[in-house]
Amino acid sequence: MFTGLIEGKGIIRRLVPQGQGFLIEIESEFSLGDTQIGDSIAVDGICLTATKVLEKKFTAQVSPETIARTTLKIKKAGDEVNLERALKLGASIGGHLVSGHVDATGKIINISKVGDYYLFEIEIPQELSPYLIPKGSIAVDGISLTINEVSSNKFALMIIPHTYKVTTLSSKKIGDFVNLEVDMIAKMVYQWAKPYLEKLSSQRGKEITLDFLKNHGFL
Template sequence: MFTGIIQGLGTLFEKRPSGGGMIFGIEAGFAFTDPEEGESIAVNGACLTARNIQGNRFYADVSPESLNRTGLGRLQAGSKVNLERALRLSDRLGGHLVSGHIDAQGQVRQRRPAGDFTLFSFSLDPGLTRYVIEKGSITINGVSLTVNSCDRDRFSVSIIPHTLAMTTLGGLKEGDWVNIEVDMIGKYVEKLLAGQAPGSGNPSRINPGFLAEHGFLR
């Protein structure tokens, strides 16, 4: 589990095929403290397992599913990536709950300045936009962001200068592809409500009336 608060940038120093997938060698631009072999690290938002950790360097296996679902396969040796180590229970939850399981890729449709901020518009598979709400959370290349507005097949976010400077988002151009993870809470609620459908055989106390009573729906 992650928060979407990037700890620093890393550099892909090696990329080679392996068993239908890939092996990545990544060097973090920050010091690893108490590294654990097999720990989870989000690389551009995708949860990978770190192995052969040596100082700030580690290797990770990237499965065919990860290559198909994310933009990791387009990275080249020398590419910069956003890195976040897994959340500890004692850590501050500065962003939102992020699983590191990418839902889809989206494309930068527009980038324009808005005062001291930068406004981005991204495309999104229409099948996922039901999980995106105005002022809700979304993850772009592993970065937790707040949704400004959303439509049937796109959404926009406003990014502060610090985030642009400290992550790979600052280098995004119109037409670039990014990894997107929508807020997982909406997906869980949807599945729970589906259990209320006639014939589902899965009765539950969680229904629209219950959610409204407890302040989750207006």
């Protein structure tokens, strides 16, 4: 489990084919001295297991499923990535709960400067839109961010200068792809409520009210 607060960046040094997957070697800009073999590290929001650890370098195995679902399929040696080690039990959660299980990739369709801030617009697969709300949370390349606006096929984020500087967002361009993980609580609530929403949509004149929520155990 992670928080979406990036510890620092890393650089992919090697991608070595292994069967249908590959071995990835990443050099970190911060010390990995207390990281052990078997520990989880989020790489651009992708939960990977360290198979070898040095002072500032680690390797991990990447499965075919991870390659197919994430931006790792288009990464190459020399690319920068965001890094975060797993949350320790009892530590402060400054972002939001992030599992490291990427739901889909999104495409950056606009970047504009607003004073000292940066507005990013990201195009998403249609199936993710039910889980996104204004002021809700989302992990973009492992970064815990707050959604500003949402439409059926895109959402917008306002990036503060600190986040822009210390993550890979500073090197992103229009047309680049990013890993997306929607808020797991939003996913669970939506799946819980989905049967009731579908029932309501088939009945004209029905609305979700406080009484409806109480009667169905939501309040």
